[in-house]
Amino acid sequence: MMGTEQSRALVRRYFDSLTARDWDTFAAVLADDVVYEMPQSRERITGKERYVRFNQEYPGEWELALTRLVADGATAAASISFVMDGEHQVGLAFFELADGLVAQVTDFWPEPNEPPPGREHLVERLPGRLDHFGPGR
């Protein structure tokens, strides 16, 4: 059974090693049968080897920064600020953790959009980029 502090440290190590392209450390935080899912494109990657390779082969110049981290027993959620070829994106991930390792990651990549009409009387529009939330805790 994983505790919240252990989960928090594990997810930090996941993102720190990914940011550093430290593939040995990244592989070491993953369960052998890790499952990575991107529900928006209905894609699934199964197994440590493929998932490390997916990240190694990821095209473009990218940097990421953790902006939120919520850990709760053997689950966690995070948001990241992701800059790809100069374009800012937000990534949202839910984690399932087991035996000190990352067992499942579910990743979402919401995109900018325009609000539907009819709620202007309640809403203000913010300047700037998607998700202005600052560096993570």
Next chain:
Amino acid sequence: MMGTEQSRALVRRYFDSLTARDWDTFAAVLADDVVYEMPQSRERITGKERYVRFNQEYPGEWELALTRLVADGATAAASISFVMDGEHQVGLAFFELADGLVAQVTDFWPEPNEPPPGREHLVERLPGRLDHFGPGR
């Protein structure tokens, strides 16, 4: 200072009262100066009265079900399955909680997309709808 169990119960009450259109209970979980943000459209709603009204006026026939809930001290993250006029969507929310009330909600609504070419050798495509994750904990 809010504890994890209190936060978890508060976020459940937030979604339960929203699902039930129980506006009195919904208003009672919100701080007077609650801030609701949708970073994708750079929209912000400030204050309990406006935010309750936003939900009361939300157009269309909708149902929601909580699918994930991660609580961590005075923060939480959740995913919901949202069906609007027969169409399934996934909503993702991060919460800031204070004094037993919801102080901030940041909502994301990722949309289905097609994967870029070049990773077919690592990925399987799943049938079915966006985010097949089941009912929440």
